[in-house]
Amino acid sequence: MARKIKVLVAKPGLDGHDRGAKVIARALRDAGMEVIYTGLRQTPEQIVQTALQEDVDVVAMSILSGAHNHLFPRVMELMRQNKLDDVLVIGGGVIPEDDIPGLKAAGIAAIFTPGTPTSTTIEFIKANLKRSLE
C-alpha cells in the first residue's frame, strides 16, 4: 500500500502574509497529502528541526519579505548538516526571476511564483519525490 506524502509547509522570515501558504497547504491536503503547517515567522533552525522530527518527504517554503536569498540557502545548509538529503525542498512567493538560478544552485528544486496553479505544484511534488512511496 502506498503511504501518504508528508509535506512541511513553512513560512521563514518576518513577513506576516500566510494566505499563499495556507492555500498551498489546503491544496496539498485535498490532493491526499499530510501537511504539517507551522505558522508564521519561523527560523531556518525551527524549520529544519521540524522537518527532521516529522520525517517529511517535502519542505515547501513561502516567503514574501524579499529575504529569500538569505533564508532559503540557510535552510538548505542546515538540511545538509542534518543529513536530510532525501527531502525535496521547494519555494514560493514574490521572488524575482533573476534570483531563481541562484536559489536552484543552492538546492531548492523549484521556485513557484505568484499565479502558479496549485495543480502545477502538486504534479511537481509527485514527480520529484526523492524517497520511495513503498
Add this chain to the structure above:
Amino acid sequence: MDAVSDSTIQEILNGNMRTIARLISLVERNAKERIELIKKLHQYSGKAHVLGITGPPGAGKSTVTDKLIGEFRKRNKRVAVIAVDPSSPFTGGAILGDRIRMMNHATDPDVFIRSLASRGHLGGLAQACGETLRILDAAQYDIIIIETVGVGQSEVEIVRYADTIVLVTVPGLGDDIQAIKAGIMEIGDIFCVNKADKDGTERTVREIRAMLETAILNNAPTRFTELYASYYKNHQSDSAVQHSFAGHHGITNLPGHELPIPLPPVIATVAETGKNIQELADAIILHGTMLKETGLLEQRRNENLLWEIENMVLDMVTEKINSSESRNQLEKLVASVQLRKLDTFEASRKLFEYLLH
C-alpha cells in the same frame, strides 16, 4: 537503513531524533519490520509518565500542551509529544496544525514533537499511536504527552494509553446536561477549564465539581475515587499533601468512608498567558506519584495491555478473514445458506473453525 539493527536500537536509546522520526514513519506505514522493532524495544519501555490531553475542538489543547512542555522543561524533564489531527474522510489528506502553538520548543534538543494523522481511525487517536508511544518511551523521554483530536462524546481511546488524563474544556460549551451524558467527562483525572478569562468560568468549574461529587455519592466507578481516597488516607499526617488537597473540595461523611474523599483537581487556566499552568503541571506530577504509590499504575497498565493484546488479535482475525482463501470459503458458505442447506449460525461457526486452522 536497516530498520532494526542493534545500532538502530542504540540510537533510539540515545535519543537520536532522526532515527526516532524514521522509525515512527515505519510504524505509521505499517511496515512488517515494525514487529521486530517493537520486540527489541519493549524491554526498554514502561518508564515514561504518559499524559493524555483531550477535550473538544477549540478548547486550547495545543496551547495548554505548549505551556506544559515549557513547565516540564523548567523542571528538567525531557518531553515528547504525539499530536493527533483528523484526516479527511474523502481525500485521506490532512492538515496537521497542532505544532503551530508549539514552535517555541522546535529547537530544544530535549523536546521531540511528532504529528500523526488519524487516518480514519476512530477513538480520537491514530492507529500508530501505541507503537509510536513505545518508541518514544524507549527513547527515555520522562513525559510523553498525547494530544488527541478534538473529541466529542465518545472518543475515549486515550484511556488505553495514558496514565494521567487532563480533560481541557472551556466555559460556556453547554448546559450541565452535556456534562452528565456518558462520555469524555468520565475519563478525566484532572480537569482544566481553559480560557478562564471568559465569562462563565466560575459556573463551569462549579458544574464540573458538582458532576464529580455526584459520581462519588452515586458510588459510580470513576477513575479517581479510589486513587484520591487511598492516597489521602496514606498521607493523613503529611501537611504538604493535606495542603495540596485543600483546594480540591470533596465529600465528607460518606457512609462507609471515615475520611473525606477529595475531588480531582479542577483548575482554571489561561494557557495563552500561562496563568495557573504551574498548578496544572503540579497536579499532573502529583497524579503520577499517586498512581505509583497506590499501585494503581500497575493495575491500569495491566488492563490496558489486556485491551491492546485483545485488539491486536482482533486485527489478526480481520486480516485473516479478508484473505482471498477466507473469502472463497465464505462465498461457498453463503451459497449454502442461500440454498437453505445451512443457517447463518452454522455458517459462521464453520468459518470460525476454518480461521483457526
